[in-house]
Amino acid sequence: xxxxxxxxxxxxxxxxxxxxxxxxxxxxxxxxxxxxxxxxxxxxxxxxxxxxxxxxxxxxxxxxxxxxxxxxxxxxxxxxxxxxxxxxxxxxxxxxxxxxxxxxxxxxxxxxxxxxxxxxxxxxxxxxxx
Numbered sequence: 001x002x003x004x005x006x007x008x009x010x011x012x013x014x015x016x017x018x019x020x021x022x023x024x025x026x027x028x029x030x031x032x033x034x035x036x037x038x039x040x041x042x043x044x045x046x047x048x049x050x051x052x053x054x055x056x057x058x059x060x061x062x063x064x065x066x067x068x069x070x071x072x073x074x075x076x077x078x079x080x081x082x083x084x085x086x087x088x089x090x091x092x093x094x095x096x097x098x099x100x101x102x103x104x105x106x107x108x109x110x111x112x113x114x115x116x117x118x119x120x121x122x123x124x125x126x127x128x129x130x
Contacts, residue, residue, distance in 0.1 A: 030055075037077040037088060046088045046100075048074025054090060056102060067105035070096060 031050030038045040044058040050073040057063035069090070076091035090098045090106065100106035 031073075034074045035077040035090075037079045039079055039086065044086075046077050046079060046090075048077050048090060050074070052092065054088070054100060054106065056086070064102075066100050066102070068100075069098065069106050070094065070108075072096070 029051065030053045033047055034050050035048035036045055043060075044056065047055045047057060047063070049055075052069045052071045052074060054066040054069050054074065054077075055063040056066060070092055073093040074090055075093050077088055079086075079088045087099065087101045090100055092098070097109045097111065098106045099109055
């Protein structure tokens, strides 16, 4: 009986070591953490990585990856403070902005400029435009 408990313990230890090693490799593939936005009184958060990946993590359930993100470093994350909604705006190093939800994944947002921004200078005239 002692041999079977010892053998079970060794198999369990080997399994845990393999899991820990694979988790480390999995985490390294994402690169450095570049942005975090916490939600729900800090019980959950969106985490952005230099690989472009976005994870939604909770204290009790762990982390899940959001689909549809580009392979460019995350530079900014902001989550609207609405009760019961889990969504996030994500800015990327390449200048793109994505809107992500847990159920719909991430989609790029069009950035259409309809004219000059207030205070932007004209190339001909150095005075600000009002």
